[in-house]
Amino acid sequence: SPRLRTRNFASLKPLSSLFAALDTFPERHIGPDDHEVAHMLKTLGYENAQDFLADTVPSKIRVDASSMTNKTIKPLSESELFARAKSLGTENEPSKSYIGMGYHNAVVPPVILRNVFENPQWYTPYTPYQPEVAQGRLESLVNFQTMVTSLTSMDIANASLLDEATAAAEGMVMAYVNAGQRKKTFIVDTGVFPQTLAVLRTRAKGFGINVVVRDVHAAVADESLRSEICGVLVQYPDVSGTIKDYSNLAEAVHSTGGLVVCATDLLALTMLKPPGEWGADIVLGNSARFGVPAGYGGPHAAFFAVTDKLKRKMPGRLIGRSRDATGKPAYRLALQTREQHIRREKATSNICTSQALLANMAAMYAVYHGPVGLRSIAERVHGLTQVVKTAIEGMGYKAVNQEYFDTLTIDVSGATETSDGVHAAATAAGINFRQIDDKHVGVTLDESVGPIDLMSIINVFTSAIQASPLNKSELVLPEKVAIPSSLRRQSEILPHPVFNKHHSETEMLRYINHLASKDIGLVHSMIPLGSCTMKLNSTSSMIPLTWPEFSSVHPFAPIEQAKGYLTVIQELEDDLCKITGFHAASLQPNSGAAGEYAGLSVIRAYHESRGEGHRDICLIPLSAHGTNPASAVMAGLKVVPVKALTDGSLDLADLQAKAEKHKDNLAAFMITYPSTFGVFEDGVQDACKIIHDNGGQVYLDGANLNAQIGFTNPAICGGDVCHMNLHKTFAIPHGGGGPGVGPICVAKHLSPFLPRHPFLPGPQNSKAIDAVSAAPFGSSSIHLISWAYIKMLGGQGLAESSKVALLNANYMAHRLRDHYSLRYKNSNGRVAHELLIDLAEFDQAAGLKVADFAKRLQDYGFHPPTCSWPTPTCMLIEPTESETLEEIDRFCDTMIQIRQEAEDIITGKQPKDNNLLKNAPHPIHVLTLPEDQWNCPYTREQAAYPMPWLLEKKFWPTVSRVDDAYGDLNLICDCPSVEELSSQ
Amino acid sequence: SPRLRTRNFASLKPLSSLFAALDTFPERHIGPDDHEVAHMLKTLGYENAQDFLADTVPSKIRVDASSMTNKTIKPLSESELFARAKSLGTENEPSKSYIGMGYHNAVVPPVILRNVFENPQWYTPYTPYQPEVAQGRLESLVNFQTMVTSLTSMDIANASLLDEATAAAEGMVMAYVNAGQRKKTFIVDTGVFPQTLAVLRTRAKGFGINVVVRDVHAAVADESLRSEICGVLVQYPDVSGTIKDYSNLAEAVHSTGGLVVCATDLLALTMLKPPGEWGADIVLGNSARFGVPAGYGGPHAAFFAVTDKLKRKMPGRLIGRSRDATGKPAYRLALQTREQHIRREKATSNICTSQALLANMAAMYAVYHGPVGLRSIAERVHGLTQVVKTAIEGMGYKAVNQEYFDTLTIDVSGATETSDGVHAAATAAGINFRQIDDKHVGVTLDESVGPIDLMSIINVFTSAIQASPLNKSELVLPEKVAIPSSLRRQSEILPHPVFNKHHSETEMLRYINHLASKDIGLVHSMIPLGSCTMKLNSTSSMIPLTWPEFSSVHPFAPIEQAKGYLTVIQELEDDLCKITGFHAASLQPNSGAAGEYAGLSVIRAYHESRGEGHRDICLIPLSAHGTNPASAVMAGLKVVPVKALTDGSLDLADLQAKAEKHKDNLAAFMITYPSTFGVFEDGVQDACKIIHDNGGQVYLDGANLNAQIGFTNPAICGGDVCHMNLHKTFAIPHGGGGPGVGPICVAKHLSPFLPRHPFLPGPQNSKAIDAVSAAPFGSSSIHLISWAYIKMLGGQGLAESSKVALLNANYMAHRLRDHYSLRYKNSNGRVAHELLIDLAEFDQAAGLKVADFAKRLQDYGFHPPTCSWPTPTCMLIEPTESETLEEIDRFCDTMIQIRQEAEDIITGKQPKDNNLLKNAPHPIHVLTLPEDQWNCPYTREQAAYPMPWLLEKKFWPTVSRVDDAYGDLNLICDCPSVEELSSQ
Ligand SMILES: Cc1ncc(COP(=O)(O)O)c(C=O)c1O
Ligand SMILES: Cc1ncc(COP(=O)(O)O)c(C=O)c1O
Numbered sequence A, B: 001s002p003r004l005r006t007r008n009f010a011s012l013k014p015l016s017s018l019f020a021a022l023d024t025f026p027e028r029h030i031g032p033d034d035h036e037v038a039h040m041l042k043t044l045g046y047e048n049a050q051d052f053l054a055d056t057v058p059s060k061i062r063v064d065a066s067s068m069t070n071k072t073i074k075p076l077s078e079s080e081l082f083a084r085a086k087s088l089g090t091e092n093e094p095s096k097s098y099i100g101m102g103y104h105n106a107v108v109p110p111v112i113l114r115n116v117f118e119n120p121q122w123y124t125p126y127t128p129y130q131p132e133v134a135q136g137r138l139e140s141l142v143n144f145q146t147m148v149t150s151l152t153s154m155d156i157a158n159a160s161l162l163d164e165a166t167a168a169a170e171g172m173v174m175a176y177v178n179a180g181q182r183k184k185t186f187i188v189d190t191g192v193f194p195q196t197l198a199v200l201r202t203r204a205k206g207f208g209i210n211v212v213v214r215d216v217h218a219a220v221a222d223e224s225l226r227s228e229i230c231g232v233l234v235q236y237p238d239v240s241g242t243i244k245d246y247s248n249l250a251e252a253v254h255s256t257g258g259l260v261v262c263a264t265d266l267l268a269l270t271m272l273k274p275p276g277e278w279g280a281d282i283v284l285g286n287s288a289r290f291g292v293p294a295g296y297g298g299p300h301a302a303f304f305a306v307t308d309k310l311k312r313k314m315p316g317r318l319i320g321r322s323r324d325a326t327g328k329p330a331y332r333l334a335l336q337t338r339e340q341h342i343r344r345e346k347a348t349s350n351i352c353t354s355q356a357l358l359a360n361m362a363a364m365y366a367v368y369h370g371p372v373g374l375r376s377i378a379e380r381v382h383g384l385t386q387v388v389k390t391a392i393e394g395m396g397y398k399a400v401n402q403e404y405f406d407t408l409t410i411d412v413s414g415a416t417e418t419s420d421g422v423h424a425a426a427t428a429a430g431i432n433f434r435q436i437d438d439k440h441v442g443v444t445l446d447e448s449v450g451p452i453d454l455m456s457i458i459n460v461f462t463s464a465i466q467a468s469p470l471n472k473s474e475l476v477l478p479e480k481v482a483i484p485s486s487l488r489r490q491s492e493i494l495p496h497p498v499f500n501k502h503h504s505e506t507e508m509l510r511y512i513n514h515l516a517s518k519d520i521g522l523v524h525s526m527i528p529l530g531s532c533t534m535k536l537n538s539t540s541s542m543i544p545l546t547w548p549e550f551s552s553v554h555p556f557a558p559i560e561q562a563k564g565y566l567t568v569i570q571e572l573e574d575d576l577c578k579i580t581g582f583h584a585a586s587l588q589p590n591s592g593a594a595g596e597y598a599g600l601s602v603i604r605a606y607h608e609s610r611g612e613g614h615r616d617i618c619l620i621p622l623s624a625h626g627t628n629p630a631s632a633v634m635a636g637l638k639v640v641p642v643k644a645l646t647d648g649s650l651d652l653a654d655l656q657a658k659a660e661k662h663k664d665n666l667a668a669f670m671i672t673y674p675s676t677f678g679v680f681e682d683g684v685q686d687a688c689k690i691i692h693d694n695g696g697q698v699y700l701d702g703a704n705l706n707a708q709i710g711f712t713n714p715a716i717c718g719g720d721v722c723h724m725n726l727h728k729t730f731a732i733p734h735g736g737g738g739p740g741v742g743p744i745c746v747a748k749h750l751s752p753f754l755p756r757h758p759f760l761p762g763p764q765n766s767k768a769i770d771a772v773s774a775a776p777f778g779s780s781s782i783h784l785i786s787w788a789y790i791k792m793l794g795g796q797g798l799a800e801s802s803k804v805a806l807l808n809a810n811y812m813a814h815r816l817r818d819h820y821s822l823r824y825k826n827s828n829g830r831v832a833h834e835l836l837i838d839l840a841e842f843d844q845a846a847g848l849k850v851a852d853f854a855k856r857l858q859d860y861g862f863h864p865p866t867c868s869w870p871t872p873t874c875m876l877i878e879p880t881e882s883e884t885l886e887e888i889d890r891f892c893d894t895m896i897q898i899r900q901e902a903e904d905i906i907t908g909k910q911p912k913d914n915n916l917l918k919n920a921p922h923p924i925h926v927l928t929l930p931e932d933q934w935n936c937p938y939t940r941e942q943a944a945y946p947m948p949w950l951l952e953k954k955f956w957p958t959v960s961r962v963d964d965a966y967g968d969l970n971l972i973c974d975c976p977s978v979e980e981l982s983s984q
C-alpha cells in the first residue's frame, strides 16, 4: 500500500528548519521510511530501535552513541556535496602530464564515457557469478581477453588484475611457483618502472624471493645466478622508452628453466613485435590508455596473459565460452577451481575483486576503434614523438634512446646546465615531464597530443634555453620509423568480427546497450548477495569522478598539483579512522584481498621491528573468506585453521589451544566480524585477548563493517588492523566485478608500518613496508565515491544505515524462518546484517541443490543471494539498508513460493528431474519452444510468471542454465572468429 | 561479413597527416564506410557518387560544390569541439538569477539528470505513435498529466506544450473558438508576464483578436467591453508576486460566456487554492521548476489543463489509458483526431512536436519528491521569501505586495534613491534581480536558495545602502503565512501511488529504468521514420548541454552575461544561412510547426509593409504535412489546396491556375522539398516563379533538408523563407516527442521582419513581428546540439551526410522494389532521402492494412516507418546516413520476409483473420499462453523469432496491439488511483 501522507496547511516553520537543506541524502539512501521501520520493528516484537539493537549487537562491544554523530561527521546535502567537490576539483592543477610510466592522458570516447562509465546498468551489477543474467559483461570481458591475447600474441588472458605493479608481482610469484618454489632469484631489469619494483619487493618478501635489479642480459649471463633464477621481468618498451630485442634473452632464460615475464603497453604492441612472438611466458601491463582516465592512479584494469601451459596457474578471473542447457553458446567464469574461493591457502593468488568495469571500457575502446583505428592512433603517437625528438635535437638536446615508441629520455647537457630549467619551463607552460635526474628529462606522448600540445611540449625546450619558440612550419619528421626493423609488428591484430563492425557511434551505442540489456543490476531489483553489501550507489557520489578536474590527474604529478585529491584522501582516511576506532589508514590497497595482504604485511613488519620476525603462524577460522588464507600465504604466513561451533561462532577453546600451541610463532589471527555466518559473536573480545596474550596481532576482515557503524567498531572488538571494502560498506559500485578499494586502518602501534610509495615526495617512515599498489593512493578517483557517501550521510546517517541494514536482515529472517532453516542466530534470536539459510534438507528430500533455488530466483527477476558460501548447502542473504520494505517483501514472498514449488517436487506432484527448479532459469527462447518440444510438466506461464507482478516487470535471463563442466573441459576464452561465426 | 582491414607496417606518414586529429566526427556519424558506400553505388549501377547524385538531384537546382566545403564550415574534431564548448561556457557568467517570470534555478535530482536527461534510452525515441513499444514514456507522460490535473484541480491535461507563452496563446485561441469566433476581445491582466503578452499579440493578429491589457477586474466590469469578451488571462500569482482572488472574476467572465485562462506555477499550487477550485477553465504554465534547468530559455515543458467540457478542443498530444488485444491495460495517444495531422486547417492548433523529454523530467521530479516533498520545497521557498521581506523592510525598503508565494516587488524609495544601486550591488555579488523600473526591484526565490544564497540576497540590500551586512542570527520570520487564508490550499495533492512510493533513490532509479526498458529507441535499431530523420544524436553534442555553464543561465539575464550562448547562437544562425542560402535566421520557434507559423507571419508582415496586408491566400499541396495548413490558418491565411500528379509531384498547371485566380490576394505558397513523397521535383523553381509572378512569397518546409545539404538549398529552389527541424536534420534527439527547434531562415527582403523579443535589449527592428516564443532565442540550451553537430561535421561532412542519406534510401528502394510497390521515383528511377511504398494491394487482396505490417515489424525488433502519411495506404521509409549497410540490409530482409508472410495470407496458407500480421505484435505474455489458449495457426517461434538474429538480439513489445477506439470511447488520462490498483 502506498504511503499517502497528506498534510494540512502548515503553520509557520521555525527558521532553523527553513535553513535546513531539503536535498539531504539519508532519506534517499535508506530504503524504508520511518513508517516501514516502525512496521518492521513491530513485526519483530520491538517498541523501538534501541531494544532491537540491544538484542542484536552484544553490549560488551557497543560504543558510545557519540562516536558516530553528526558532530563527528557533519552531513552535507547533495548540493553542498557538489559544491564542495567542485571546489576541491579546482584545487587540482589542470596541468598536462607527459610523465608516462604506465599512465597517460586517455581520450575516452564519449559514447563509452556516457554509456558505460556513467551508466548504472554497467556499474551496478555484481561479478558475473550468475552467468544466465550476466551474458553482456561476460561477452565484453571476453572481448577484453581477446584484445589482450591478440595484441600480445599470447595463448590466454584473464579478465583483469588490479594494476600493472601487482600484476607483475603475480607474474613473479607464478615464475617462482612454476620453478617448484625452489629457485628464489627473480631478475628485474633496470628498465622496469620504479613503482612496479616497489610492489615486487613487498611481494617478494612473503615468499622469500630475492629480487635482483640489474641489466637483465647481464644478470642472466651471470653464472653465479643462473641456477637460482626462477624468472626475469622486462619492460617493453622500457622506462627510458627504449625498445630492446629480448629474443635471445628469452632463450637464455628458458634454458635455465625460468620464465620470462614482460610488462608492456598495448598501444605500442600494435606496432611492435608482440612478446608472444619472441618468447615471453607471461605478459602484463596497464590497459588504461585504452580510454580509461588517469584518475590520479586509477582504477585501471591490468591485463595478464600467459602461454597455454601456464593457464591453470594463472591468477584472477577467466571468462570462457560454454553452452547452456539448450546447447546455445553462453559465457561463464572458467576454471574457478584455480581461485582462492575454492583453493584457499593453496590458491595461486588472493585476487577476488578485479577491475571489470575498466576492463570493459578498454575492451569497448578496442571495439570502437578496431585494428585500423588503434594502429592509426599508435602511428600518430609515434610520429609525433619523432617530431619532438628531431625538433629538440636541433636545439642541442639529445635523446638517449634512438629506438622508441612514445617515450624519449632526453639528455639536456648539450643545451643547458641541468634539467631544472626544463622542468621550470614546463611548469610555466602547465606541463609535467618525468623528473629523472639533473641531466635527464623524460617525455611520453599519448593519443591526446595534437598540434597545439605538440608545440607546447617542444617550446618548453626552447624556452628553457631562452630561444625563440618554434612554429609548426619549422618541424620535420625524421626519415624512418624509430622502431628496429626486427621488432616491427608483422602479424595482424584483432581480426575478430566484434572489433571490425562497431565503428560508427550508432553501432557502438547499440552494442553497448545490447550487452547491458542482458545483465541484471541494481537498476532492476535487490541483489541480496551476502557479504557483498549491494547498496545504493548514488548518482551524486558518482558524478564528480568523471569531471576532468579529477579524472585527468597523473598519479606521479607533483603533489602540490593534487591538493584537491589530497584533501579528499585525508578526509576519507580521517573518517575511516573515526568509523573503525583506529589511528591511521592507507588507501593504497585496491581490493579487499589486497587490503588483507597489506594488513598482514604490516603485522609482519611490526613483529620484525620488535625482533620477532620469526612469528609466522596465522590462525584463520574455517569459515573465513578464501582471500584470508590466500593473503596470509602471500604475506609469508602459515595458515592454521580454527574450528567453528555448530552455531557458526568461533570455537574459543580451539582458538585458545591453537594460540597457545603456537604462541612462540603466533603472528596473527584473522577474524571476520560479524562472522561470515552473519552473527555478532559475543566472544570476539575474548578471542582477541587470547591472541594478544600469545603475542599475536588481530586482523579484522571488515567486509561486514556495514553491520557495525555507530554501534560497535573493529577497535573495540579487539582488532589491531582491519580492511574495509569501500565497494561494499561505502557504496563504490561493484562495476560488474570491480573496481574495488580495500583500505586498511590500524591501531597506533602499527601506523609506522603502513605502506610507503616511491612517488610520494618527502620523508617516508623508515619502518614502512614498501608499496602494495602501483599508485601512491591506489585507485584515487573512486575514493571520491566513498568520501561523498560518508560526507552526505554524516555520522548519524551512517549509523542509521547500519541500523536499517540490521533491521532489514532481521525482518527477512523473521519472514523466512517458518519456511527455511535459518542456520545461525544469537541467543536473542537475532542475526546481524545478513542471514544464512540451509538448503541441505531439499537435497536430501528431492535432490534439489542450492543452484536450483538460485536459478529459479532468476525466473522471478532476482539476482540470487550468495550461494554455497560460507557453507556449501547454504544461501547467504544480505538486503542492505537501501531496500524498501516492499522490495524485501517481494523477495520473501518469492522465496516462500519457491519453497512451495520445492514442496511439490518433494511430495512427488512434480517429477524430480523435470521441474520448475531443475529447469530454471527459463529464458524466452525456451518458453517459446513449439508444443512438441515443451516437455515440461508445468505451463509456460508457471515458468515465466509465477507471481502476478512479473507480468508488469521482469528481468529475463538470456540463456538457460549454463553448463560449467563443459566449458572447463572445452576451454575457449576468446571471441568467435569470422570462420566460427559464419559456420553458425 | 566483417570489414577486416589489416595493414602492413606503415611507412612514415606525412607531417600533415600526423597533425590531423583522429577523433573526427564524420566517420562516426555516417554509418556506411567507404567500402559499403562503394558497394551500394555498384548495386545501383554507378561507378561513382557524382553520377548517382546527377541522377538524383535535378541539375537546375544544384549548387556549386564550394557552397558547402570545409572552408565554408571548418570541421572540429570531437575533442576540439569540447574545448571550444568549454571555453564558450566560461564566457557565460556564473551569476545567480532571481528574476523569476517563469524561470527559476532548478535543482535537478541527480538520479533524473543522469538516468533521464543524459540517457539515450530516454532521449532518442520518437513520439509514441507506436504504443506497443512505447509504454514507458506513455506512462511517464500520464504521470505528467496527472501531476498537472492534481495540482491545478482541473479535469484533464495534455502531455505538454512548447512554452508558457505559446500555451497562453493556445488558451486565448481556445477561448476565441469557444465563443464561436465571434467575440474578438481577449483581456490580459496587467499582471501577466511581458513575454507572454508579446506572444499573445503575435498570435492574436492572425485571428483578428483584440488583446486588451488592463486590470482584469476593471476590464470585465467595463460594460463597453463585456459583450465582446471571449476570455481573460490572469497570472496566479502575478508578475509582481501578488496573489489575488479571482473567484468573483471567474463568475463575472462566465456570465459573459467567456473563459478564464489562468497562467500559474505548479510549485505555488502546492500551497495555493488551485485554479480549478475557483473557476478557471484553462490553466497553463511552465513546469520547468520541477527539475528542468533554465538553459537560457529552455527547452521546458509547458502544461495545459482544461475542464472536461473543453477537452475535445484542447491542443497538443494527450495520452490516455486503453487496453491491448488481450485486455491488458495499455497507454496510447488519445483523441488524435483533434490534431493537425488529421484535421489540418480545421485543427485547434498546429502543435506537433512538443516537450516530451522535459515533461518526463518534471513528472519524474514529482514522482521522486511526492506530495510531501513538493509541499516541503514550497514551504521553504515561501518561508525564506518571508525572511527576505522582513529583513529588507527593516532597512527601509518596502515590499509592494503583502500576499505572495516566492516573489517580492520591492519599492526601494524608502531606502535609496533609485533601483540602480540595488542592481549594481547585486551585480557585484554575482546576482541578478528583476529590473522593473527606477523605483522597483523584483526578487523571486526558488528551491536552490539555501542559507548562503539567502544571506547574499539580503546583503545586496544592505550593500546598496552602505549598511553593514546582516548575519543569519539577526534574521526573523514574520508571524504568519503570507498567503490569504481564502487562497490557501485545502485539498490534497498527488494521492496516486506512483507519487508515493519511489522516494528512495534506488526505487527511483528502478522505476526510471523499468519504464525505459519498455521503449524502443535509437539505442536498439534503426527507426526509419519517413520525414523524421532519426539519425545519430552523438554523445559529444549532448554532453555540453548539461554543464552548469550552459544549463543555469536565466533567459532574461543581462545579455553581457550570456556571451558564450550568444556566440553559439550567432554561429548557428550563420551556418544555417550558409546551408539554406538565405540571409538571416531566427532561432525563436521551438518546433517545426512554430517555425512555419513564424515564417508565414513574417510573410504577412512583409506584405503589410508594402501596403498589401490584404493578401491572405496560402496555396498548399494536398500532400503537405498537417502542420502546414494549421499554421497557415493561425497566421490568418486562407488555405487553398493544390493538387498533386499521380507521381506525387505538384500539379504545376493546377498551381498556375490557382495562383492566377488568387493573384490579387495571394500571400504565400508552402512547399515541402524534397516533397513529402520523397521526390526532388524538377519543377520546384517553376512553381516558385509562378508564385512570385503572382505577388506571393514561397515558404519552403525544410523538414526534408537532410536531402539537400551541399547539393541544393531552399534559396536556389526559389524559396523566400524556410524552417528547419533541428531535431531532424541537425541531430537534436527527438526526446520521445520533443523538444524540437524550428528556426527559420529568410531571404534578405524578409529579414527586417524576423521576430523581436521584449527581453532583448537594444534597438529592435521596428518592422519585426512580435515574439513567437517565451524566450528571446527559444530553447537555447539545445541549440548547442545542432551547433556542435554542424561544427563537428564541417561543410564537407554535412554534404557527405546528405549524400549517404540519399544513397541509403535509394539502395533500400532498390532492394525493396521487387517486393513492394514503390509509389514514386524520378525519371532516372531515383528517390530522394526517403521512399514511399504503397500497401493498398494487400488490403485489396487480403484485408491487410498498413498497421498490420507496422505491428509485425515490431516483432522483428524494428520501429515501423511513418505509417499512412502522406497517403493512407503507404509507408514512408527514411533510413538516414547514420545507418550501416548491415542494418539497412537487416531491415530490407525483414520487409521482404514480411512480404512473404503476407503472401501466405493472400494465397490462403494462413487464415485472413488469424495470422502473423493481424495478431502482431506478439509480446512475451502472449507467447507464453498455455497450449489451450495458443490459438494461432503458426508456432510461437514463428511469431517470436522469424529471423535467426532475433535469438541474439530482439526488442520486445510489452503489450499486444493497443485498442485505439476503446481508449477514445473510455477516455481516462490519469494514473491509476490506489483504489484501482488494489482492485486489479
Ligand atoms: C568476508 C570477505 N573478506 C574478503 C573479501 C575480499 O574482498 P575483495 O573481493 O574486495 O578482494 C570478501 C569479498 O567478497 C569477503 O566477503
Ligand atoms: C514535412 C513536415 N513539416 C512539418 C513538420 C512539423 O514539425 P514539428 O513536429 O517540429 O512541429 C513535420 C514533422 O514531422 C514534417 O514532417
Ligand SMILES: O=C([O-])O
Pocket: B127, B341, B352, B353, B531
Ligand atoms: O509527427 C508527424 O506527424 O510527422
